[in-house]
Amino acid sequence: MSTDAGTDLTDIFEDYSAAGYYCEMLGNGGAPARHTEGLRRQLSELGIAELRRRAAMAERELYNLGITFTLYSNGSTIDRILPFDVIPRVLSKDDWDIINRGVRQRVAAINLFLHDIYHEQKIFKNGIIPAGLVLGNSNYRPEMQGVDLPRGTYVQICGIDIVRDEAGNFLVLEDNARTPSGVSYVVENRHLMLRAFPDLMAGMRVRPVSNYGVRLLDAMAEVAPAGVSDPQVALLSPGVFNSAYFEHVFLAREMGVPLVSGEDLFVDDDDRVFMRTTVGPAPVHVIYRRINDDFLDPEAFRKDSMLGVPGLVRAVRRGTVTLANAIGTGVADDKAVYAYMPRIIRYYLDEDAILQNVPTHICGEKEGLDHTLAHMADLVVKPVGEAGGYGVVVCPHSTAAEIEACRKQVLADPANYISQPMINLSVSPTLVGSGIEPRHVDLRPFAITGDSTWVLPGGLTRVALPKGSLIVNSSQGGGSKDTWVLD
Incomplete structure (x- = not known):
């Protein structure tokens, strides 16, 4: 293999083959x-031995900096680093233009959809999406009905999971509109690359990612309650035992805001939120919450929650505090609602979706259930309310017994499942024990x-x-790469 200039690259890619998949490094054949x-x-000039040496150095740094997530398995709790591959994934300017426009379009439609379902519900009246799919959804929160939010923004932080198929087309696999995680690894991965591979990045016009915290803080200020000119922002975390606690600490530090737990906040008789400090109560106007709806307010949701703040929903309804993301945004996370996103985009924006969905069959509908049962061996079956890769059955890679067990689960509760064709995800060269091999990848861009x-x-x-x-999920053994967007 050689470049157009004739540079010999066989020393590092000699045995590499994408095996028919779209390759993020080499393209489509x-x-x-x-x-x-x-x-x-x-990379060729560095060679495999030097790549391994620097990869080991980066891994030691991850341990030393405590850049970890918590894995819960079989009743045990394990803190582990997110495995990091030192060969970056590179996106061209044209690729990024498609992703950037598509994500912005999708976020705009999601916010319009959420405002509508919590207000006039025109989308149901016009027959675009079944009302029962939303109103019967466990993530729909009647407490938010009729509540006006600053800028009409429900999803201030959104993560859109994107894959590339064998033809090189970008497809949306999932929307994350509740509390999307992982952005800390984006920034820390870049820091690792800058320290371990300064020579690799020299001369490469890679767009920066280190300004995420500043951008996030600015957006939080923009959605503060009306009349608040200098809002106090706080990040609400479930605490040190949460799997993403490292990220909570990281983001609070990047924004320069206090990291608080439920016991640090209280709501007064006028439905205002305050933070307990060493010099007395201090008002809080915007809360970037990393706690699920169920645990946010024991007055409104789970009575046994020790993580949330009693009266927080009252404050939101009164308009004295803004939550990012808003309560009830999980409806847009739902994998069954996801199937309707191209129609949702068309309905609210009068545009075709820039980023198409993976074809999706809703098992809660007869046509979708029949198709799933008839073609199950060729499909990927997913529970609609799970995250982190849990409950997903990749039937083409499963045993007959596993497929039969999946069939019984779908039949027992069809509304809880969707199915999709197995997408041959693109691959990226990855440093493994035997050398450089292709590994499947996805991408989660973060929108503020x-x-x-x-x-x-x-x-x-x-x-x-x-x-x-x-x-690819970290909870299922996945790792991460630095993602370069070329300018």
Whole structure:
């Protein structure tokens, strides 16, 4: 293999083959992708031995900095680093333009959809989406009905999971509109690359990601309650035992705001939120919450919650505090609602979706159930309310017994499942024990919405590290890569 300039790259890519998948480094067969030519040349100059040495150095740094997540398995709790691959995933300027426009369009439609279902519900009256799909959803919160939010923004922080198929097309796999996680790894991965590979990044015009915290704080200020000119922002965390606690600490530090738990806040008789400090109560106007709806307010939701703040829903309804993201945004997370997103975009924006969905069959509908049962061996079956890859059955990679067990689960509760064709996710060269091999990847860009929507250039590239696996989630053994957007 060689570049157009004739540079010999066989020393590092000699045994690499994408095996028919779209490759993020080499493209879709034929001539290698031009936008990665400089990176491939520099990787070749470094060689495998040096890559391994620096990868070990980066892994030690992850441990030393405490950049971990908590994995809960079989009743045990394990703190582990998110495996980091040192060969970056590179997006061309044109690729990023499609992703950036598509994510912004999708976030705009999601916010219009959420405002509508919690107000006039025109989308039901016009027959675009079944009312029961939303009103019967466990994430729909009647407490938010008729509540007006600043800027009409329900989802201030959104993560859109995107995959690329074998033809090189970008497809949306999932919307994350509740409390999307992982952005801390985007920023820390870049810091690791800058420290471990300063020579690799020299001369490469890679768009920065270090301004995420500043952008996030600005957006939080823009959605503060009316009349508040200098809002106090706080990040509400469930505490040190949460799997994403590292990220909570990271984001509070990046924004320069206090990290609080439920016991640090209280709501007074005038439905205003205050923070307990060493010099007395201090008002809080915007809360970036990393606690699920159920645990936010024991007055409104789970009575046994020790994580939330009694009276918080009263404050939201009164308009004295803004929650990011708003209560009830989980409806837009739902995998059955996801199937209607192209129609939702068309309805509210009068535009075709820039980023198309993966074709989805809703098992709660007869046609979708019949198709799923008839073609189950060829499909990926997902529970609509789960996250983190839990409950997903990749039937083409499953045993007959596993497929039969999945069939029984779907029949027992069809409304809880969707199915999709198995997408041959793109691959990216990854440093493994035997050398450089292809591993499947996805991408989670993060969008911040205040007065307008800004998308962090790149996002979290997750890697399915087990050979042949399509499950990229960290809870299922996945890792991550630095994602470069070329300017």
